Amino acid sequence: MKCTVNWNHNNGMLFVASTGSGHVTVMDGAVEGGGNDSAPRPMEMLLAGAGGCAAYDVVLILKRGRHAVTDCQVSLVAERADTDPKVFTQIHFAFIVSGKDLPENAVERAVKLSHDKYCSASAMLGKTANITYSVEIRNS
Structure with a gap:
């Protein structure tokens, strides 16, 4: 890469x-x-990358399980250290996963697998940050 x-x-x-x-x-x-506030900050990009990585995993796992997932949103809230380097110290991932008749256990499993095994970004950020997550399922 x-x-x-x-x-x-x-x-x-x-x-x-x-x-x-x-x-x-x-x-x-x-x-x-010294910037112009015209684009995301580098640390915001890092946080967005972690959210994208995790959401990608969740959707892929659910699709491979033949579940009718129609949407996946993850909102992240992070705290940073007060002193340099101002690493992330806390990150919460709040997932909202939508679909048709999504089994709660399948969605919970997909999020857990992303967190525990597949999301490289979360794994790296987890070296300095306490990472937590929540899951909301919206079935249609």
Whole structure:
């Protein structure tokens, strides 16, 4: 896996990341840090990546189990250390999984498997943060 991050020095603290898979994303800093607040902060991107990784796992596990999942949302709330490096110390993943007749045990299992086994991002962040999760199921 590769990624190149370039500083766009004409725009304060704007950084452009180009991924090995050919995609581009932008990050910026807060105004008080010299940025223009025009894009997510790098740590927000890290948190979003963990949410995407976990949600991906949950949907894939449910689909492989032939469950009729129609939506998966995960909201993350994180706390950071007060001193540098300001690592994440607490992260809560709140999942809302929707579908047709989704069995509670299958959804709970998918979230647990993501948390315990598959989500690489959560595993790395779990080295500094206490990670918790909750699950809400919306059946139609």
